[in-house]
Amino acid sequence: MDTLRIVSRSSKLARVQVDIAAQQIQRAFPTIHIETIALASAGDRQLSAPLYELEGRDFFTKGIDEQLLDGHADLAVHSLKDLSLERAEDPRFYAAVFQRDDPRDVVLFLPSVIDNIKYGKSITLGTSSLRRQELVPPLLRRLLPRVEGHEVAEIRCESIRGNVDTRLTKLRAGEFDGIVLAAAGLNRLLAAPQTHDEIRSLLEGLKTMHLPLLECAPAPAQGALVIEALATNSRACEIVARLRDEALEKCVLRERELLREFGGGCHQRFGGVYLAHRDTSLLTVAGARTDGTDVTELRFTLDAASESALRGRRLFSASDYMRGFFTRIPAAFGEDFLLSEEVVFVSNYRVLQHPHEQFFEEILRQKRVWTAGTSSWTELARRGVWVEGSSDGFGLEFVDSVLCSPLVNVQKHNTLILTNTASAAVWQAEGRKALGTYTLQPNLTEPLQEAVRSADAFFWTSFEQYHACRELLPTGAIHCCPAGKTADLLRSEGLQPILFPTIKTFLTWRTRHHNTL
Numbered sequence: 001m002d003t004l005r006i007v008s009r010s011s012k013l014a015r016v017q018v019d020i021a022a023q024q025i026q027r028a029f030p031t032i033h034i035e036t037i038a039l040a041s042a043g044d045r046q047l048s049a050p051l052y053e054l055e056g057r058d059f060f061t062k063g064i065d066e067q068l069l070d071g072h073a074d075l076a077v078h079s080l081k082d083l084s085l086e087r088a089e090d091p092r093f094y095a096a097v098f099q100r101d102d103p104r105d106v107v108l109f110l111p112s113v114i115d116n117i118k119y120g121k122s123i124t125l126g127t128s129s130l131r132r133q134e135l136v137p138p139l140l141r142r143l144l145p146r147v148e149g150h151e152v153a154e155i156r157c158e159s160i161r162g163n164v165d166t167r168l169t170k171l172r173a174g175e176f177d178g179i180v181l182a183a184a185g186l187n188r189l190l191a192a193p194q195t196h197d198e199i200r201s202l203l204e205g206l207k208t209m210h211l212p213l214l215e216c217a218p219a220p221a222q223g224a225l226v227i228e229a230l231a232t233n234s235r236a237c238e239i240v241a242r243l244r245d246e247a248l249e250k251c252v253l254r255e256r257e258l259l260r261e262f263g264g265g266c267h268q269r270f271g272g273v274y275l276a277h278r279d280t281s282l283l284t285v286a287g288a289r290t291d292g293t294d295v296t297e298l299r300f301t302l303d304a305a306s307e308s309a310l311r312g313r314r315l316f317s318a319s320d321y322m323r324g325f326f327t328r329i330p331a332a333f334g335e336d337f338l339l340s341e342e343v344v345f346v347s348n349y350r351v352l353q354h355p356h357e358q359f360f361e362e363i364l365r366q367k368r369v370w371t372a373g374t375s376s377w378t379e380l381a382r383r384g385v386w387v388e389g390s391s392d393g394f395g396l397e398f399v400d401s402v403l404c405s406p407l408v409n410v411q412k413h414n415t416l417i418l419t420n421t422a423s424a425a426v427w428q429a430e431g432r433k434a435l436g437t438y439t440l441q442p443n444l445t446e447p448l449q450e451a452v453r454s455a456d457a458f459f460w461t462s463f464e465q466y467h468a469c470r471e472l473l474p475t476g477a478i479h480c481c482p483a484g485k486t487a488d489l490l491r492s493e494g495l496q497p498i499l500f501p502t503i504k505t506f507l508t509w510r511t512r513h514h515n516t517l
Helices: 012-028 062-069 113-118 130-143 164-172 183-191 193-203 234-243 246-262 304-310 357-365 374-382 396-403 421-429 446-453 463-472 485-492 503-513
Strands: 003-009 033-039 075-079 093-100 105-109 123-126 155-158 178-182 207-210 224-230 269-277 280-288 297-299 315-317 326-330 343-346 368-371 387-390 415-420 433-442 457-459 478-482 498-500
Touching: 003 012, 003 062, 012 033, 012 075, 012 093, 012 164, 012 183, 012 193, 012 224, 012 234, 033 062, 062 075, 062 224, 075 234, 093 234, 093 246, 105 130, 105 183, 113 123, 123 130, 123 164, 130 155, 130 269, 130 280, 130 374, 164 178, 164 183, 164 193, 178 183, 183 193, 224 234, 246 269, 246 280, 297 503, 304 478, 304 498, 315 503, 343 357, 368 374, 374 387, 387 396, 415 421, 421 433, 421 485, 433 463, 446 463, 463 485, 478 485, 478 503, 498 503
Parallel strands: 003 033, 003 075, 123 155, 123 178, 207 387, 315 457, 343 368, 343 415, 368 387, 415 433, 457 478, 478 498
Antiparallel strands: 075 224, 093 224, 105 178, 105 207, 269 280, 280 297, 326 433
16 A cells, blocks of 8 residues: 655645545555645734735745655645745645635625714724735725714724634634635635534635635635645655646646736735636736836636627617616515525625615515625615625526535525516526516617617617617627527527626727727
8 A cells, every 4th residue: 555645835725635545546546555744834824914025925835845756755745825936836746726716705794893883983804915905995995884874983903813713713813804805715614524523614704705806806715725746756756646637737727827927925915816607717916116116907818719700790789878767667566575594695786776675675674685796786885784695696506606615604595686577587597596676578668779779789788779779689699698598589689699707898898999990
């Protein structure tokens, strides 16, 4: 029987991550016996100051590297974001990305944060990350709910160091009103039997917010795990190669290239994440360079065939007529109406524009709420509703795995989609719980009809828009839409739409290409 020694940091999370690797190894190599070595890294020992104030780099890996180089260990498991570019490209080591959990940042708040907002007190946020200090406070000023009409007065960031359980303990002791952590680490600790009870107890009663990926881009490769060996250790390299997830590795390395472009390390003030969804992909960057200049970008490229097909076309975008397409007719509800589901997914804040508006708002204040995007999130926050997260404009299916993750822990049968009646019928046909609060009645004004007739390429933000205009469309028209339900329904009509990841992606693309269309 082979014996392999795996070395990692000594934190509970690092040990859980080693267990994830060990389970994959033993599935692939059942006869291997695994031993573990846990080391306290320099970064773990120096807790008196933020990392960006310390000298040097690779604070979390140096001692682990020495174990490999000295032959005391065969393999090492790291969080990839702990490795500098230079360290990750060291030819002495052979590495592979093998697993990734939710890359989002999550903010955990004491319940008393509601009183802070109500009484105009500042909110103290624990984070030592310059990226989080750059991105999180301005976002929370929009996304935290108003309380009895009062907005957030001030958000102050203060340094916090230590392992996940240590930070949660400091939060519960009242040293901070909220702390920012990586969702991936919390999910792994909650999924592991040896740490589940302790972490679940520390999370009990806290209020959570999963921050949007497009506006609070995580550190490149956040949530990704890497396993490595000495390049000269052929047996260990065979194991590393077997664990490699090539598709995942390609995605995270796209993110890591941003470190080369904008600079990495502990002084990094930007985040970046590569998102692949429904045959589309984009790379989003948010934050600032070390000199403070903005680096916010949305990088997306259509394939050459789609670019060629759209070139020279007269493009109609339904996004320009969002308020003009339909009149919304409120749906009727009985006096005994109630929502029994634990979580409500709000597809659009307009679901609340109803004669029973205040009734719906009150229901949402008692539920766990997720939204389709940050526009609806911002509007719900203005109405005093606490929102836990959004699907970043990708649609509900994009966050299905997040909703059933250990941290959120909600199943599909306990989630209700709040939308219009036509969309609700589509969801219900797929076995999902959905409720339509309004019916869409086409309102095709003469200017709108003329705009449709004069175009031969169309971007639809919903299938209902296409259906309302179908009789006006020319033969041979090209159709575009976001990836998701709209695309599925257009395909059911025999169309092959050109896909954009989100509406915002299309608008960015159109701005870049408006002179060439």
